[in-house]
Amino acid sequence: MIRPRLLISSLSAVMVVLISGAAPLLAKPLKVGVTGTPPFVTKTGSGFSGISVDVWREVAEENKLTYELIPQESPDEGIRAVDSEAIDLLVGPISITPRRLAIPDVNFTQPYFFAKAGVLVPKSPPTLFSRLQVFFGRAVISSVVVLIGVLAAVGTLVWLAERHRNEEAFPKPAVAGISSGMWFALVTLTTVGYGDKAPVTRMGRTITSIWMVMSLIAVSSLTASLASAFTLFLSGAADTPITSAKDLAQRRVAVIQGTSGIRLAESGNMNQVAARNLAAAIEMVNQGQVDAMIFDRPAIRYYLKQNPEMKVKLAPFTLAEETYGFAFKTGSQLNTPLDVSILKLQRNGTVEKLTSQQLD
Template identity: 60%
Template sequence: MKRLLSCVLASASLVLSAFPLRAEPLKVGVIGTAPFVMQNGDQFEGISLDVWRAIAAENNVQFELVGQATPAAGIDAVEQGRLDLLVGPISITPARLARPDVDFTQPYFFAKSGVLLPLKAPPLFRRLQVFFGWAAVSSVLALISVLATVGVLIWCAERRQNSVQFPRAVLPGVANGMWFALVTLTTVGYGDKAPVTRVGKGITAVWMVMSLIAVSSITAGLASAFTLFLSGASDGGIQSAEGLKEQRVAVVAGTSGEELARRGEMRIIAVKQLADAIEQLEKGHVEAVIFDRPAIRYHLKANPRLGVRLAPFSLAEETYGFALQPNSPLRTPLDVSVLKMQRSKEIETIAGRYLF
């Protein structure tokens, strides 16, 4: 009997040491967007809140929820000791981990960053911009340079014995030489200009062989620009993540999307919430929106008539955890509860109620 009593007391001691008793409830900050955090009056719900409430119930923890303006503001409150914990889709990023007075629990949710693009084709002026991109401009410059070089060589070789077709005057002679080079390059072969000297014919023979090799690379940029123009796509970050560089993107201030945009050297337009970012995209003020992919999917499902689409690529993997101070007595019991919920697929079940 004594042995049984001692075991019960030992178990109770372990439970109490796992989550220390407090004279007042934990101050738990809440921040995020649907489906992770949703506010209905004074009540909070969503994936993050359901996970936290399950953890709190398992550990017999009393708490009060305190809404936060932005993730950055919530993390600052944890760092300064005004909050015991920050709950929501808080991405564990290198910049946040580098803060000495902020720590994170084990990730309770794994996601990806998402990119929203316009659904409709850009206006005509935006489409014409593809012809002023470096690929198109460099191709035109290379083509003009090659034609000018061949034109000068042909003129120098033909101007004395073939001055009728290639006049001795510099401008008319070089112009006729460039015309001959262009006709030869395109294999049109009008026959209105032709070399008669051995040197001229030799230059022409070399140019014919070179044009067969060079024509594809010279015209590649122009062909790409015409393809983009006719398809209605814009030149920039539409096709891949790399294309977002130096493009205008809308991000929600204080989120990991802002950090990703800064790292990708994008032109950041910071707004207060996802709906504002999408409005900027629909009005053509930005080229893309960067936000967490699950939240984007949930928003698009709730608003199917929006003129935007989810890009097939993402910028980074996202891991969500709860923020707290380093060496907090909450850390170990929270980690244990998160891992138990992951292994039992309880978190997956909670997420399924909102996402599917």
């Protein structure tokens, strides 16, 4: 027969063990990473606000969790912090993508928000002047300047070698002689071969032979610069409006570093232009530096609502469905409590109420 005092002592010991096992989750403040843009995450003077932060606060309050908010540069950086256990949880508009789900030691909560990836485009197509600007870029101008300098150098050397014995083709006066030398160098470069001027001295022919070989490199460099400019002129800056996802192929599209938009641009065969944040990416579209931008549609709508003077608009199509959740370490005790709380908040209308307050 078990004595009552012994039974009470045993039960007390079991309770101590159970409480000590649960203590780290409840007693120790969680390190919660925060990343995202308004209206989901907004940095304020006293901390953070926004849809994602408000949903987290409701979840934390229901589970009586204490925590500290730690800003993260991007969703990808925050997920790496969760993976390395630098933080316990990542809060924000974190898209649950196949690539992120494939990370073995990172898990996600039940989605708390369903969104779409949107495309931002200029309100009006680029002008002829803006399209011609690609031919005045640094690469094209530097190639032309170098080419003129090389032609002048080769023309001068040929003139110095030929002026005494080949005065008819390369006159002795410097201006006329060097001009003739540059003309000869240009004809040789383009392989036109008029034959109106040709070296007759051994030195002149040696210089010409060297130039023939060098001209192959010069032509390749100039051709690459011009081909790049023509590609941007004919495709990236064309007047054709962007009305579907296929119209983005081969176009210059701004993507924000560390976001799921990078994978969407890769799958759509777009020419990516990296931006630090949402404001910088939208400004690229506004200034005509890119043809479009990819980001979450609710965040774009919110930004345009706050900045109505921007000469940009949302395209009439979306690229993909997005589901937002919170990220945490696989095997964490947070898994079930967070999922249950998020489902409760969705069913009782709290998430919808928090969302409408920010987006409407």
